[in-house]
Amino acid sequence: MSQIFDDKRQQEIEAYLQKKMSQEEVVNFEEKLTNDQLLQEDVLLQESLQDSFKEDNWATLTNDSDNQELQELKKTLRSDPFTEISETIREVGADYEKKKDTKDRRIYYRMAIAAAVLLLCALPFFINSQSSSVYDQYANWETLPSLREKGDTQAAIIEGESLYISQKYKEAIRYFKDTIDASDPYYSYALMYLGASYFQTENLEKAHQTYNTLIATNSLQSSYGYWYKLLMYLKVENTEKANEMLTLILSNPDNYNYTEAQKIQAALQSK
Amino acid sequence: MEETEKYLNGLIHNDRKVVASIYETFFPKVKSFVLDNKGKEEDVQDVFHDSLMYLIVKHKESPLKVNSFEAYFFTICKNIWRRTLKSNKNRVMNHDPAHYVDKEADLGLFILEQKRLEFYQEKFQLLSPNCKEILGSYFNGMSYEDILQELDYTSVNTVRQRVFKCKAKIIQLIKEDRKYRKLKR
Numbered sequence A: 001m002s003q004i005f006d007d008k009r010q011q012e013i014e015a016y017l018q019k020k021m022s023q024e025e026v027v028n029f030e031e032k033l034t035n036d037q038l039l040q041e042d043v044l045l046q047e048s049l050q051d052s053f054k055e056d057n058w059a060t061l062t063n064d065s066d067n068q069e070l071q072e073l074k075k076t077l078r079s080d081p082f083t084e085i086s087e088t089i090r091e092v093g094a095d096y097e098k099k100k101d102t103k104d105r106r107i108y109y110r111m112a113i114a115a116a117v118l119l120l121c122a123l124p125f126f127i128n129s130q131s132s133s134v135y136d137q138y139a140n141w142e143t144l145p146s147l148r149e150k151g152d153t154q155a156a157i158i159e160g161e162s163l164y165i166s167q168k169y170k171e172a173i174r175y176f177k178d179t180i181d182a183s184d185p186y187y188s189y190a191l192m193y194l195g196a197s198y199f200q201t202e203n204l205e206k207a208h209q210t211y212n213t214l215i216a217t218n219s220l221q222s223s224y225g226y227w228y229k230l231l232m233y234l235k236v237e238n239t240e241k242a243n244e245m246l247t248l249i250l251s252n253p254d255n256y257n258y259t260e261a262q263k264i265q266a267a268l269q270s271k
Numbered sequence B: 001m002e003e004t005e006k007y008l009n010g011l012i013h014n015d016r017k018v019v020a021s022i023y024e025t026f027f028p029k030v031k032s033f034v035l036d037n038k039g040k041e042e043d044v045q046d047v048f049h050d051s052l053m054y055l056i057v058k059h060k061e062s063p064l065k066v067n068s069f070e071a072y073f074f075t076i077c078k079n080i081w082r083r084t085l086k087s088n089k090n091r092v093m094n095h096d097p098a099h100y101v102d103k104e105a106d107l108g109l110f111i112l113e114q115k116r117l118e119f120y121q122e123k124f125q126l127l128s129p130n131c132k133e134i135l136g137s138y139f140n141g142m143s144y145e146d147i148l149q150e151l152d153y154t155s156v157n158t159v160r161q162r163v164f165k166c167k168a169k170i171i172q173l174i175k176e177d178r179k180y181r182k183l184k185r
Helices: A007-017 A023-035 A037-053 A068-078 A080-129 A134-138 A158-165 A169-179 A187-200 A204-216 A222-235 A239-249 A258-270 B002-012 B016-036 B041-061 B069-093 B103-124 B129-139 B144-150 B156-176
Strands: none
Touching: A007 A023, A007 A037, A007 B156, A023 A037, A037 B103, A037 B129, A037 B156, A068 A080, A068 B041, A068 B103, A080 B016, A080 B041, A134 A222, A134 A258, A158 A169, A158 A187, A169 A187, A187 A204, A187 A222, A204 A222, A204 B144, A222 A239, A222 A258, A239 A258, B002 B016, B002 B041, B002 B069, B016 B041, B016 B069, B041 B069, B041 B103, B069 B103, B103 B156, B129 B144, B129 B156, B144 B156
């Protein structure tokens, strides 16, 4: 393999891309970049590789007027046949939303009536549930995000999901460990199920480790890790650690189950 | 396969009924994905529209060979949304709220970026299972320390060496391919 991959050069590229260089080092490295085309090419390639494979990132190209292929594509997209198709899609989309809105409203009224009836019947249950623990109220291990429900039957984790649903937790653990790797597009989902399977087999240490990995993926699903760790701390009544998780969840309204976390925090404070 | 052809041919022939049937079947899933991943209602229509346009351009260029329309279409929607999030992030970082949007340029760039991604994925598949595992973790932002724990290596240095070697391998595979020169970087 060429000298390009010698350790020092690799370490420099990595430190540069991960912004781990001092101001002075950046200046020196960028000077090197302007004089070394091969190094420039390597940095760009590694950057685009990294961004391409990271689930919550994307490797973009620049809108360059010298890019002939891009100019051709723009011309195609602006041509009559394509603008006509584009308009059809927009119109059908608007019709779909309109129809859906009317349907939703009808369903809403029916549900509102049904809910009122249910509320009257279920009042005794609600009174009882006030005395159950916070954990019992919020634990949702049975309803992990389902790719099957989302209709993605192509995803490799479907089989693991089925094992988990049929409570074959040990088989689920084996399946996820053997078949899913970090390059799988649904790696984060697999980690959710793997962690939950460890939890169900009472291997809490492994469950925590798995959710730490999920958090470290820094993907769109990372915050699920905080939630499941929170549940485990609530289960063992470790309020201090549970509060730490709550702080993390509540640091960003986009985090999974943000509203539920607010309620849990209020419930813990009122105890 | 039959269904895939029905959808793709309907799309390139501007068949309203086919477009409506695609909306009925796939819109809810795409909507829940975008909303679950920091998106708003108004973003969903754009993602859906651009993904369909992507399929049309590609299928007109040369007939697409995909086993499952649903899986392929969803992957494209997901990648268009990844791109949107990245562009929004760049705009905030560059303090550029009144960004001028050239829709055709955006879609054109996405088409080229997706092509490059598929090329990288093809090369990634040629790596050893061990390289795929360790590079997958590394590219997804795991630190050397986390990889050490997760994959049972003996030291951080071993992990680092392995990552470097696997990275070198994929770069070599990419550069050896003639297509690499044609892909704009």
